Amino acid sequence: xxxxxxxxxxxxxxxxxxxxxxxxxxxxxxxxxxxxxxxxxxxxxxxxxxxxxxxxxxxxxxxxxxxxxxxxxxxxxxxxxxxxxxxxxxxxxxxxxxxxxxxxxxxxxxxxxxxxxxxxxxxxxxxxxxxxxxxxxxxxxxxxxxxxxxxxxxx
Numbered sequence: 546x547x548x549x550x551x552x553x554x555x556x557x558x559x560x561x562x563x564x565x566x567x568x569x570x571x572x573x574x575x576x577x578x579x580x581x582x583x584x585x586x587x588x589x590x591x592x593x594x595x596x597x598x599x600x601x602x603x604x605x606x607x608x609x610x611x612x613x614x615x616x617x618x619x620x621x622x623x624x625x626x627x628x629x630x631x632x633x634x635x636x637x638x639x640x641x642x643x644x645x646x647x648x649x650x651x652x653x654x655x656x657x658x659x660x661x662x663x664x665x666x667x668x669x670x671x672x673x674x675x676x677x678x679x680x681x682x683x684x685x686x687x688x689x690x691x692x693x694x695x696x697x698x699x700x
Contacts, residue, residue: 546684546685546687546688546694547684548677548680548681548684550684550687551680551683551684551687552652552680553698553700554633554687554693554698555633555648555652555653555683556652557698557699558630558633558634558637558652558653559652559653559655561626561629561630561633562630564626565623565626565627565630568619568622568623568626569623571619572616572619572620572623575612575615575616575619576616579608579609579612625696628692629692629693629696632690632692632693633687633693636683636686636687636690636693637649637683639686640679640682640683643665643675644675644678644679644682645679646661646665647661647665647672647675647676647679648676648679648680648683650664651676658672658673
């Protein structure tokens, strides 16, 4: 895996929580719109008060197939994004402290080199050299991780 591909993965890792939140909100919207009416029988006190027994009413409340499929796809997307986030995080956490610190601060938190070098008591040039070493190690780790390697990252 190249250095550029590794950087793309790290930049994706920075925004993956936003993607998960977006897809989760879409799932919630679908559930609120289509699934809340059909589950009213569970909400009532005795259960019989809101039970739908009329076949016509049941048919009216049936959820379209494309909506069910969309919900299923979104749920699978959220699950795969969560798994990917955990995999990338585990690979970053496997780095030495100094490498992990520089990768997290520069790529995830978008800190400037001056900030990073001041906190580590290294020169900016040395921090950039350490970053290059960390990227090389991460590239090897990402290459070996099947979940990270096979995911299609946005450009």
